[in-house]
Amino acid sequence: MTVAPAPWTDPASVPLIRFDGVSKRFGDVVAVDRVDLAIHKGEFFSLLGASGCGKTTLLRMLAGFEAPSDGRILIDGADVTAVPPYERPVNMMFQSYALFPHMTVAGNIAFGLKQDGLARPVIAAKVKAVLDLVQMGKFADRKPHQLSGGQRQRVALARCLAKEPKVLLLDEPLGALDKKLRQQTQLELVNIQDRVGVTFVMVTHDQEEAMTMSSRIGVMNAGRIQQVGTPVEIYEYPQSRYVADxxxxxxxxxxxxxxxxxxxxxxxxxxxxxxxxxxxxxxLAGGHPVTVMVRPEKMSIGRDAPADGFNWARGTVADIAYLGDVSIYHVRLDSGRKVEALQANLRHTERHKLTWDDPVFLSWHPADALVLTR
Incomplete structure (x- = not known):
């Protein structure tokens, strides 16, 4: 079977969404700074960054809730920079879900369709279809307060999908869920997105969430896109110290x-x-200042000096974080600084386990050491 190339790798592929030199200023504060970004049809694209980096402002400009100070935004080839939110082919799912408390689940989903003037049989069919899609059919007559957080999240998603938007915008959609439910819902969202084929654009500060759900990630900092890539590219080959860290x-x-x-x-x-x-x-020229990055899981740790003599360091175990499946060793090097090494806990036995104050050697392969020049 031949696998089709990812659309962003195909020069002939036309992006569904384009930000061309988009900036947003609030007085003297530059929230978004000259962003150029292309998102393709069918992607699950995440804008990832710390609080205040500009990711939510960028999403709100795509939704039409904020107007760019400079630049333009295109959706499916049409310039929507000055188009009001209700005329854009997008829908937005908020972290709070924003469900009407006095309406049933079915009523919440039908509300937007009634506003569009659709016939009752069409509305009923659409409501049933999206409820079945999110596995909430048997809850159609319940009110939001009778649902769990995960169930309300599914209803909010169904309400957005019922309008059949070209783009679905998600603003921290899983932030209100506990960790276990959040992990389960992440995979459910990805599966639903894959089935319906709608382009999802999500804002999140959660790195694990972005890595799990996204086809590509745009890492933002100080209003700018630092790097765009697949989860593997972002993690294994960061282009800057900021992204790596x-x-x-x-x-x-x-x-x-x-x-x-x-x-x-x-x-x-x-x-x-x-x-x-x-x-x-x-x-790279001799004398050029660089940073060498090594991920903790790429480091081997043990009591014996490495045989090959490449890329090693010596120190003592200062702290240990036991996480069940893995242990993270914080090792104080002879120079005084601390580094981390991750080791999988493959066996139950405690024999030969490293412990606090043990002298240890760290080593890593040259291929696992990434040179960063900025």
Whole structure:
């Protein structure tokens, strides 16, 4: 079976949504700063960033609730920059769900369809179809206060999908759910999106949520898009120190380029008292300041010195975070700084386990050391 290329990798693919040089200022505050972004039909795209980074403002401009100070927004080839929200082919699902408390589940879903003037048989058919889609058919006559948080979330989603928008906007949609229900609902949302084929654009500050649900992620900081990529690209190949540090845990080693060749880059790292070897392919000049990133799960930890002599560090176990399936070791190096190493707990036995104050060696493969130049 031939797998079709992802639309964002196809030069001939026309984006469904385009932000062209979009900025938004509130007085002297620049909330969104010259954003260029393309989102394709059928994507589950997440805008990810810390509070105040501009992601919600960008979503509200796409919805039409805020007007850009500069630039333009296009949906399906049409410039919607000055188009009011109710005339855009989008619908928005809020974190609070915004359900009418006096209406039944079916009534909440039917409300927007009645506003559009659809015939009763058409409305009834649409309501039934979306309730079946979100597995809430047997709750059609209940009021919102008779539902759990996860059930209200499904009703809010059904109400949005009933209008058959080209784009569904989700503003922190799972923020009100507990962790276990949130994890379950993440996969349900992805499956529903895959079945209906509607383009989803979600705002979240939750890295795990974005990694689990998204086809691509746009990481934002200070009003700008720092990097756009698939979850694998964002995590394994961050393009900046900010992205590397924001997505997951990362050990950062500062240094300067000692030598570079087609085989990789050697970095002089004073805090390790020896050079680091990486598989970085881009040519870098000698003396160039760089940061070398190594994810904690890429590090091996043990009592014995590594046999190959590449990329190692020595220290003592300062702290241990036991998470059941894995343990995170905080190791204080001889230089005084702390780094993290993650080890899977594959067996029940406690024999040979590392503990506090144990002297240990850390090591990692050159291919797992990523060189960051900014």
């Amino acid at each position: 924001f997505i997951g845990a990362a050990n950062m080693f500062e240094g300067t380029v000692s030598s570079a060749s087609s085989a990789g880059v050697v970095v002089a790292c004073p805090e390790l008292a020896h050079d680091l070897t990486t598989a970085h392919a881009d040519p």
